[in-house]
Amino acid sequence: MQIPIWGAKQARSSISIHYKWSDWTKFRVEPAEDDISNSSDQIPIWGAKRARNSTSIQTDWRDWANLGDGPAGLIAERLLANDVADYICFRAVCRPWRLCCTDPRTHCILERRFHxxxxxxxxxxxxxxxxxxxxxxxxxxRYVHLPELCGHDVFGPTTEGLLVLLDRTTWVVRLLNPLTRQAVDLPPATALMSKSDLKEASCRRDLLQVSGAGLADDYIFAVHFRWIKTLAVVRPGDVNWTVVARGRWLLPALSFAGRFYxxxxxAVMVVETNADQPPRLVIAAxxxxxFATIMMDTVHIVDNGGELILVDRQCNGNDNRKYKVYRVDFESKKMVPIHGLGGRAVFIGIERALSVSPLVFPSISEDAIYLGFDGQTTGKLDNSPIHLLYGIAEPRQFEDNIDDSTLYEPLGVDSYLSWCVTGYRDTLRDIV
Structure with missing residues (x-):
């Protein structure tokens, strides 16, 4: 039987192997014991017993701990460029490797490399x-233990993967990177509320619902509070919010390519941030x-694999639903009709949306729209998924009484993703 050595190529097999979050951290590079430390040919293989005979000779010994800043740093850079989760696991292997890598928590939480x-x-x-x-x-x-969520309402994640937390006691807004565990406090949300809002918030927990958050610039973070109709931006370390829009119905909101839409x-609007002017909303397209807010019609902006699109869901009180999809043309500031989703699938809720590839999730249909479990998209007429190229829709698995009880039943990945785009009022949970 072959012993799998870290760094060696694995033999091709029809059986896929999935490693847990902690697999990297199980690997430890330790110095050889005194009775064999003088042998330069010893191989410390993870999981193998050390030889007790000082005369044993092994010829392929590698001093993995002392790779040096050059090789270890290069490996770390490539891992970080691919996925910050792999980078964190690499740093956890041993102290010498950790010293060759930058600690993400020493940088601003808005540093994109670590998102x-x-x-x-x-x-x-x-x-x-x-x-x-x-x-x-x-x-x-992967499972991640996040005690930082205790005592907070949890929103998100944002396009950058950050979580937005709201302290239930102080109303302080916090940003949390769930993988690096880095957190930063933003100003209290009470600074954005009127006296009537504060009075209503004392008996209505969801008044400060975050329906969109993300980067508006390299180091400017935007948050949209739907029910108090306020869009504000802040830099980490600021003591006050800067209000961009108040009293306007803005829905939905997300960060795309480092700007907030x-x-x-x-129209689709974008937060413009210039050094010589205060942040403001300008027309993107x-x-x-x-779009009438009093109707059941909804619009949804989505990052569809690097392309900003808009899904127009038309109800009109009829017995059917119509879905039209447009690409946002930033040069002409117009909506360009498109007939499909480029082979991808889009999940839309009233306030959130995400795009996934069926190549990653084969059980999901391409060029299809899946609905969340928001109150406005769970009626008997709202079938899901909707196959855009064929103009047909499948009956929903759940139609009425959408609540947490459905999560106890066996779910496919499509149901999990539908829950992810479901609005805050439908997904609020207590973490104690």
Whole structure:
């Protein structure tokens, strides 16, 4: 039987092997014991027993701990470019490797290199701080223990993979990188609330619902509070929020390519940040038709594999639903109709949306729209998924009484992702 040595190529096999989060940390590079330390040919193989005979000779010994700043640093850079989770695991192997890598917590939390861009937190039952995260580009999942969530309402994740937390006692807004465990406090949300808002918030917990958050610039973070109709930005370390828009109905909102976008009743808007002017909303592209908030129609902006698109869901009180998809053309500031999703699938909720590849999740249909479990998308007429190229929709697995009880049943990845885009009011949970 062959002993798998770290760093060696694995034999091709039809059996896929999945490693847990802690597999890297199990590997330890230790100095040889005194009775064999003088032998330069000893191989310390993880999991193998050390030879007790000082005369034993092994010829392929490698001093993995002392790779040096050059090789270890190069490996760390390549891991970081691929996935910050692999980079964190590499740093956890041993102290010499850790010294060759930059500690993410010494940088600003908005430093993009250390953002878990492809990771989302799945919604599951229970109030445990042990949370499961899924990588949208690989399909792998990992559990992360996050005691930082205790005592907070949890929103997100953002496009950058950061979580937005709201302290239930102080109303302080916090940003948390769930993989590096780095956190930073933002100003209290009470600074954005009127006296009537504060009075209502004392008996209505979801008043400060975050319906969109993300980068508006390299080091400017934007947060949209839906129910108090306020969009504000802040830099880490600021003592006050800067209000960008107040009293306007903005829905939805997300970060795309390092800028913050939201939709009004007439256009897709972007937060403009210039050094000589205060942050403000400007038109990125006009909608093809006005959107009325009193109707059941909804619009959804999505990062569809590096392309910003808009899904127009038309209800009109009829017995069917119509879905039209547009690409946001930033040069002409217009919506360009498209007939599919480029082979991808889009999950939309009233406030959130995400795009995934069926190549990663084969059970998901390509060029299809899946609905979340928001109150406005769980009616008997709202079938899901909707196959855009064929103009047909499948009956939903759950139609009525959508609540946490459905999470106890066997779920496919499509159901988990539908829960991820479901709005805060439908996913709020207590973590004690």
């Amino acid at each position: 878990p861009l492809h990771w989302i937190m799945l919604r599951e039952t229970g109030g445990s701080p042990r949370c499961r995260f899924m990588n949208m580009s690989t399909g792998c999942s 939201c939709a009004t009743t007439e 006009n909608l093809t038709r006005p």
